[in-house]
Amino acid sequence: MAYTPHTPADVEAMLASIGVGSLDELFKDVPASLMLETPIDVPSMTEYEIERKFDELAGMNRAYPAGRSFLGAGAYRHYLPAAAKQLITRGEFMTAYTPYQAEVSQGTLQTIFEFQSHICGLTGLDVANASMYDGATALAEAITMSVRETGRHTAWLPELLHPHYRAVCETFLREIDVEIKTIPSVDGRTDFSAVPAGEAAVVVIQTPNMLGVIEDGVAAREAATRSMGMLVAVVNPTSLAILASPGGYGADIAVGEAQPLGIPLSFGGPYAGFFACKQQYIRKMPGRIVGRTHDKQGNPGFVLTLQTREQHIRRDRATSNICTNQGLFALLTVMYVSFLGKQGLIEVAETSLTRTMQVANGMLAIPGVSRHNPHAHFHEVALRLPIPATEFLDAMADHGILAGFALSRWWPTEEKLLLVNATELNTRQDVEAYLLAAKNVLAGVGGSQRAASAAAR
Amino acid sequence: MSQVLPLINERSQPGRRGVMPPVASAEERAAAVATLPANARRVKPLTLPEVSELDAVRHFTRLSQRNFSIDGQMYPLGSCTMKYNPKINDRVASFAGFADLHPLQEDGDTQGFLAVYWELQEVLKKVLGLPGVTLAPAAGAQGEFTGMAVIRAYHRANSPHKDTVLVPDQAHGTNPASAVLAGFKVKEIKSGPDGRVSMENLRAAIDEKTAAIMLTNPNTCGIFESDILEISKLMHAAGALLYYDGANLNAIVGRARPGDMGFDCVHMNLHKTFSTPHGGGGPGAGPVGVSARLIPYLPEPRVLKTDEGTFRMTRPGDFPNSIGRVMGFHGNAGVLVRALAYAWAQGGTGLRDVANYSTLNANYILAHLDHEIFEEPFARPCKHEALVTLRRAFKERNIRAFDVAKRLLDLGYHAPTIYFPLVVPECLLIEPTETESKQELDLFIAAMQQIATEIKETPDVLRNAPSTTPTGRLDEAEAAKALNVCCQW
Numbered sequence: 054m055a056y057t058p059h060t061p062a063d064v065e066a067m068l069a070s071i072g073v074g075s076l077d078e079l080f081k082d083v084p085a086s087l088m089l090e091t092p093i094d095v096p097s098m099t100e101y102e103i104e105r106k107f108d109e110l111a112g113m114n115r116a117y118p119a120g121r122s123f124l125g126a127g128a129y130r131h132y133l134p135a136a137a138k139q140l141i142t143r144g145e146f147m148t149a150y151t152p153y154q155a156e157v158s159q160g161t162l163q164t165i166f167e168f169q170s171h172i173c174g175l176t177g178l179d180v181a182n183a184s185m186y187d188g189a190t191a192l193a194e195a196i197t198m199s200v201r202e203t204g205r206h207t208a209w210l211p212e213l214l215h216p217h218y219r220a221v222c223e224t225f226l227r228e229i230d231v232e233i234k235t236i237p238s239v240d241g242r243t244d245f246s247a248v249p250a251g252e253a254a255v256v257v258i259q260t261p262n263m264l265g266v267i268e269d270g271v272a273a274r275e276a277a278t279r280s281m282g283m284l285v286a287v288v289n290p291t292s293l294a295i296l297a298s299p300g301g302y303g304a305d306i307a308v309g310e311a312q313p314l315g316i317p318l319s320f321g322g323p324y325a326g327f328f329a330c331k332q333q334y335i336r337k338m339p340g341r342i343v344g345r346t347h348d349k350q351g352n353p354g355f356v357l358t359l360q361t362r363e364q365h366i367r368r369d370r371a372t373s374n375i376c377t378n379q380g381l382f383a384l385l386t387v388m389y390v391s392f393l394g395k396q397g398l399i400e401v402a403e404t405s406l407t408r409t410m411q412v413a414n415g416m417l418a419i420p421g422v423s424r425h426n427p428h429a430h431f432h433e434v435a436l437r438l439p440i441p442a443t444e445f446l447d448a449m450a451d452h453g454i455l456a457g458f459a460l461s462r463w464w465p466t467e468e469k470l471l472l473v474n475a476t477e478l479n480t481r482q483d484v485e486a487y488l489l490a491a492k493n494v495l496a497g498v499g500g501s502q503r504a505a506s507a508a509a510r
Numbered sequence: 511m512s513q514v515l516p517l518i519n520e521r522s523q524p525g526r527r528g529v530m531p532p533v534a535s536a537e538e539r540a541a542a543v544a545t546l547p548a549n550a551r552r553v554k555p556l557t558l559p560e561v562s563e564l565d566a567v568r569h570f571t572r573l574s575q576r577n578f579s580i581d582g583q584m585y586p587l588g589s590c591t592m593k594y595n596p597k598i599n600d601r602v603a604s605f606a607g608f609a610d611l612h613p614l615q616e617d618g619d620t621q622g623f624l625a626v627y628w629e630l631q632e633v634l635k636k637v638l639g640l641p642g643v644t645l646a647p648a649a650g651a652q653g654e655f656t657g658m659a660v661i662r663a664y665h666r667a668n669s670p671h672k673d674t675v676l677v678p679d680q681a682h683g684t685n686p687a688s689a690v691l692a693g694f695k696v697k698e699i700k701s702g703p704d705g706r707v708s709m710e711n712l713r714a715a716i717d718e719k720t721a722a723i724m725l726t727n728p729n730t731c732g733i734f735e736s737d738i739l740e741i742s743k744l745m746h747a748a749g750a751l752l753y754y755d756g757a758n759l760n761a762i763v764g765r766a767r768p769g770d771m772g773f774d775c776v777h778m779n780l781h782k783t784f785s786t787p788h789g790g791g792g793p794g795a796g797p798v799g800v801s802a803r804l805i806p807y808l809p810e811p812r813v814l815k816t817d818e819g820t821f822r823m824t825r826p827g828d829f830p831n832s833i834g835r836v837m838g839f840h841g842n843a844g845v846l847v848r849a850l851a852y853a854w855a856q857g858g859t860g861l862r863d864v865a866n867y868s869t870l871n872a873n874y875i876l877a878h879l880d881h882e883i884f885e886e887p888f889a890r891p892c893k894h895e896a897l898v899t900l901r902r903a904f905k906e907r908n909i910r911a912f913d914v915a916k917r918l919l920d921l922g923y924h925a926p927t928i929y930f931p932l933v934v935p936e937c938l939l940i941e942p943t944e945t946e947s948k949q950e951l952d953l954f955i956a957a958m959q960q961i962a963t964e965i966k967e968t969p970d971v972l973r974n975a976p977s978t979t980p981t982g983r984l985d986e987a988e989a990a991k992a993l994n995v996c997c998q999w
Contacts, residue, residue, distance in 0.1 A: 097857020111607025321839025380791025
């Protein structure tokens with residue numbers, strides 16, 4: 054029995070004081086046939102045994118050191134300062150509840166307000182919420198909000214939207230009768246001119262797109278206006294340190310994944326979605342919102358506001374069903390942004406771009422390697438290899454390098470396409486090691502153990 | 511405690527630096543940036559903090575000191591199950607083998623995490639008494655949507671005219687909200703005078719369009735739905751399914767199973783029953799368990815065991831009737847590690863103790879409250895949470911549940927849940943959880959007794975509460991009017 058402090062003497066005293074004969078008597082209103090006769094079959098371990106067991110399990114994972122990994126595709130390696138790693142473990146943050154009782158939650162409430170402020174600062178929009186589950190579900194919520202706001206049921210999603218984001222949108226939008234139409238791409242970049250005039254709820258732009266290419270926000274804005282839909286921009290927060298902001302090109306809503314702001318990769322979660330929009334839509338926005346106010350003595354403070362949009366009050370007419378969100382990880386990004394600061398974020402973005410270009414240029418010098426498309430990119434680029442990307446990755450793994458993402462996992466016919474991401478954690482030496490290994494692999498020198506055994510299967 | 515804490519940006523000094531990231535040289539960066547087209551570049555200046563590392567450390571440390579937390583205070587929040595969050599769980603979740611693993615690495619690289627998912631799936635199947643489980647949903651509400659979408663898909667394939675879901679009036683707001691998002695209409699059924707589902711109202715509400723009923727058991731009044739076997743027979747006979755909101759699972763975990771009660775689809779809240787930290791508003795996790803006929807519709811991805819005893823993630827096409835993805839990647843994996851650590855710390859015998867002692871603790875508090883002030887609307891025993899009402903105190907003395915909540919903050923307790931469930935006016939829903947000792951409960955009971963006395967003798971103390979916290983009562987109307995939600999730099 055773990056974490057329960059009750060001694061037999063406690064139990065006896067408590068039962069006696071309330072006039073109940075046994076613990077079982079407290080369950081007399083449960084049909085006897087439902088009460089299990091034996092405990093369920095789960096082993097119990099001491100803390101030491103648990104640590105050993107999880108040490109073993111963690112050892113069954115192959116996590117690459119950040120500098121040896123060049124895999125992005127929706128989750129990115131960035132440095133989280135030691136001070137943030139430590140501060141986030143404070144019990145006053147981790148074990149606090151949702152800040153419904155504002156007077157004893159000013160810490161949490163102020164950090165949410167700061168998160169909202171940073172998201173507004175990065176996206177260039179007016180208001181933001183306290184977080185969503187992740188970037189993909191934030192996009193689904195943005196589309197739902199656009200449908201509700203416009204009364205129309207067509208959503209234009211780019212072909213080059215991250216496939217997992219598309220899949221999540223399909224799951225949620227199917228239930229509320231939204232027709233998804235696809236905006237085609239030309240050569241790795243979305244052709245927004247293909248969106249017709251007419252009756253849409255929303256046009257979506259993701260920039261950088263799934264191939265790392267920077268999309269044209271102005272063209273997307275024109276497409277939205279033409280189609281009478283709202284413009285939703287899905288954006289990478291690191292990129293916003295140096296790239297055009299959604300507010301700048303007239304997006305109505307900006308969403309995305311806050312994971313790049315220092316949240317550990319952690320096999321895909323917990324992350325945190327962000328959601329920002331123009332002031333005029335604040336009452337339609339899903340999720341919790343923190344606002345500034347004062348108490349009776351005139352002291353400034355923070356409270357949850359506009360709760361009438363939310364499920365606990367509006368119930369079946371709520372803007373969303375979201376309740377628990379990703380609060381602790383939104384706080385982690387506030388710490389990241391604070392410790393790195395404005396200049397630090399700019400340097401991270403510039404360095405990520407620089408290293409990606411250095412990898413790409415070095416790869417392009419190898420015979421048989423070419424770019425998938427000619428467009429400007431951020432910290433990810435798609436390359437065509439002379440061999441299947443999966444074989445390349447297996448061989449690079451033998452050199453201790455996680456060399457990118459095989460796009461055939463999403464586009465089965467594109468066997469030779471590799472998506473490579475570099476960040477500030479890939480130093481000049483890491484880039485050189487990558488290129489040296491790649492030259493070996495692609496020259497046919499130093500085969501792959503994994504490829505050989507795969508062939509033998 | 512200082513009254514005003516500046517925002518982090520209000521501490522900025524232009525040019526001040528904090529932690530320096532690894533950088534490419536200025537020349538290399540300038541050359542890279544120069545290749546970006548002009549119209550892709552940021553125009554509006556970036557407004558983010560410019561503080562030193564110490565500035566930021568002090569900022570967050572001081573902010574943390576303005577919070578209540580389970581580590582510091584008792585949180586008897588009904589329906590939230592604010593039990594102790596074991597630190598061993600955080601420790602194992604932080605192991606590099608877990609923290610540094612990318613979600614898109616191939617199965618060969620991720621056998622450890624896949625094993626965690628598999629093991630937790632198996633534990634939850636046993637806890638719930640159901641053969642199918644998904645760990646994808648990020649929170650209870652998302653679990654509710656997922657479960658209701660699975661039910662919708664099932665009916666779409668078999669009886670598409672079934673488009674209505676029954677929801678008791680005492681249900682948590684996420685229930686009707688999730689049902690609507692899953693494409694259903696919602697029909698509310700009034701509870702009976704004993705705080706339970708009224709069988710008469712239920713029979714009257716069922717028709718050929720009824721797809722499902724959403725229930726919590728014990729319900730949101732803290733009372734076990736003793737007629738559950740009759741309810742499930744009735745629903746199944748009408749071709750409808752039963753959905754279980756697992757928010758109150760703590761009362762029966764390890765002693766009774768929703769699957770045995772006839773529930774077809776269940777969500778759990780790991781941040782409640784399985785001790786994962788609330789984090790000031792998440793992250794949580796909302797796994798969903800289902801009966802056999804619903805397994806084909808579970809979301810992607812799932813974790814399967816191969817014939818060789820290794821694990822793999824499902825690939826597109828493995829389960830063609832799946833409702834699809836509900837999250838960008840694999841759910842809140844770091845939360846799942848913590849939940850599995852908790853499950854193994856408890857084992858089957860420990861989970862049974864959780865149900866026994868959470869229920870004992872709630873009944874202990876209920877029995878010792880001043881019932882002249884804290885009236886009991888329903889008969890004992892309660893389960894893991896106790897519902898009382900200040901209906902009479904409000905009528906006779908104009909003191910509300912809100913006032914009691916604020917006074918408890920002064921006495922060093924987080925308030926219980928107030929004004930939920932909606933079916934009882936001026937209510938307090940008190941859930942101590944099993945991790946509070948008799949000594950802590952006695953202190954809480956003494957605090958509640960003090961408040962009862964104050965209500966009778968010096969009620970203004972409540973009306974002016976809290977007075978010992980960083981702020982007094984905050985003006986919510988002003989907040990909703992000003993809508994100042996984002997610091998404009």
